[in-house]
Amino acid sequence: MQEKIKALKAAFPHTIPVLTGYMFLGIAFGILLNSKGYSFIWAIFMSIIIFAGSMQYVAINILTAAFDPLNAFIMTLMVNARHLFYGLSLLDKFSEAGKKKTYMMFGLVDETFSLLCAAEPPEGVDRGWFMFFITLLNHFYWITACAIGGILGSLVSFNTKGIDFVMTALFVVIFLNQWKSQEKHAPALIGIAASVLCLLVLGPSNFIIPAMALIILSLTGYRKSFEKGVEKCCLPSSNQSS
Template identity: 80%
Template sequence: MEDKLKALKAAFPYTLPVMTGYLFLGMAFGILLNSKGYSFIWALFMSIIIFAGSMQYVAIELLCVAFNPLNAFIMTLMVNARHLFYGLSLLEKYNTAGKKKFYLMFGLTDETFSILCATEPPDGVNKGWFMFFVTFLNHLYWITACVLGGILGSLVSFNTKGIDFVMTALFVVIFLNQWKSQKRHAPALIGIGASVICLLIFGAQNFIIPAMGLILISLAFYRKPFEKGAEKCYLPSSSQSS
């Protein structure tokens, strides 16, 4: 129990920015879902079971049209294909988490991925429980915000026009934060370039999966140069170490 409490206390500060973002994003989802005639109970179960912000927004539209399983499957794959690449980069970390890795895989989001890639638990904190609580707290924030939005939407009338743009705004903010936190921007530029190329070739409806594949191939091809450059950035020079 002591290990769990220590991991929870260590993980909590890292999740505070996510809590702030999820508060507005989740509430927007709950309000938008309620505007389509679905109560906060739907928001509760969707946020618990699906837990994919972008796909939950898409699911609102899927709920309002005739059910097409194949279309829903393809749309889900396209929207969340990036998580396949996130998961590959975290395999080594998750393998040390024991049974907790199953929940870690389920709860992986853009924000959780950013935290787990950029931070290491403090000395004396169990790594598996640290990753678990980062994931769990983010999940809890999302559930709470979605339910609050659903309840608020049922109590107050809102003009929901343009509210779904909040997802696009979130990704822009995440990208800018990552850009500012990194000294080397080549991977980000590759991502932008690959996305633009695939957008022009395949169109707005079909570019996501090809773009992800092109990004993966490009990063794999240039992996060694990137790693060497990173070592030069972070290793102390001879004058500093002496």
């Protein structure tokens, strides 16, 4: 137990930026979901089972549209396809986590991936538990924020017009930060070009899934350069604890 508490205390400071970001995004999601007639219980349930901020926002439209499971499956696969690359790049690190790795693979969202790549446990802290608690804390923050948003939405009347733009704004900020932090801009340019091409050819109602498919195919061809960059980011420290 002492080992777990030590790992939890070491992991918590690294997750504070995620906590602040999730509060805004999760509350906005909960409010928006409630405005569509779904109680905060749905916000909690979706956050526990889905745990994918962007897909949860997309899921609101799926829930309120005509029943189309095939489209929902394809959309979910495309929106979260980037997690395939995340998981592959962290296979070695997760091998240290034992039975905990099953949950850690489930909880591998963008923010957790960034922390697991960058954060190192202090000396004497078990790496497996350290990574586990980073994942668990981030998941807990998201569930809590979404629940708060759902409760607020049921207690106070909000004008939700435009609130669904919060995820668009988030991804624009992430894109700009990634652009500034990376020397190679080919993946970003591939994404822009594929999206614009599909938008022009297929129109705004039908371009998303084809664009994501084209992006994935293009990035797969570019994967060697991508994997080299990720491996450089995620190489385990030589002084890691067992």
